[in-house]
Amino acid sequence: MLRILIVFFFVLIQGSELSAQNRIVKFEEIKTLQEKEPKPIVVLIMTSWCKYCHAMKNTMTRDPKVAAVLNEKFYTVFLDAEDMNDIFFAGRTFKHKAGLHELARELGTQNGQVSYPTITVLNIKDEIIYQHDGFLNPRAMLFMLEKVSKN
Template identity: 40%
Template structure:
């Protein structure tokens, strides 16, 4: 009986520990920008809404994929953001808010030709310049390819810069 309980205890702690390690780390805009002061990393922003079934699909499938989680946790700051949020966002001295149903930060970062499609995934460089805007559903395989290509391009660019 004692061996059974010991096995169960060790096994359950192992499962809990492995689940914590496989969790996607997500940040608010403020947290990501503060972290960039310590360690410069690109930011991936996932703009979604509560009513968007494709957004829900990405949350459920794409962002639960182990490879996607590993890439995002290691190389990026990840911000999932409801584009219809009423939250005020303060970045440095600038305040962003929702005045018209769509949050200003979504309008600034996810808009293409004055239109926002959901879901939208935006990659900001470590210097906070928009490098990528993808306005469609992305499978785990698709976003893994995009992130891997992005990382490889940044590493290659760093190697080419004079020291």
């Protein structure tokens, strides 16, 4: 009986974690997705070595409330600022140059520099409508997402 209960709770926990996860898309998918269902795009600009970036990534994918809002109202993209691959987005090809990807520079520059993590929100015309550099906890992220989604 105890085994059955343990298995039941394990399945229950796994199922709730999966349902809370946010769907992450690639820049190359955006055009097709926007044609089917136009939504703003939330871009997390991050690096592999940034601990706050990984904390934000976890907030965006694992917090049930944040993931629900992102899934319902936005497309979510994670952009590694040090990615070496070319990215085609908004009719242009962006490349890695001198330690920083051109797309990270384009979407993340504030006051002449790129900080990590940076959240950039684009409207359905791929125009920047919001930028925030620095960590956002789940409550602050929800507040920002609700505010941006109303504009």
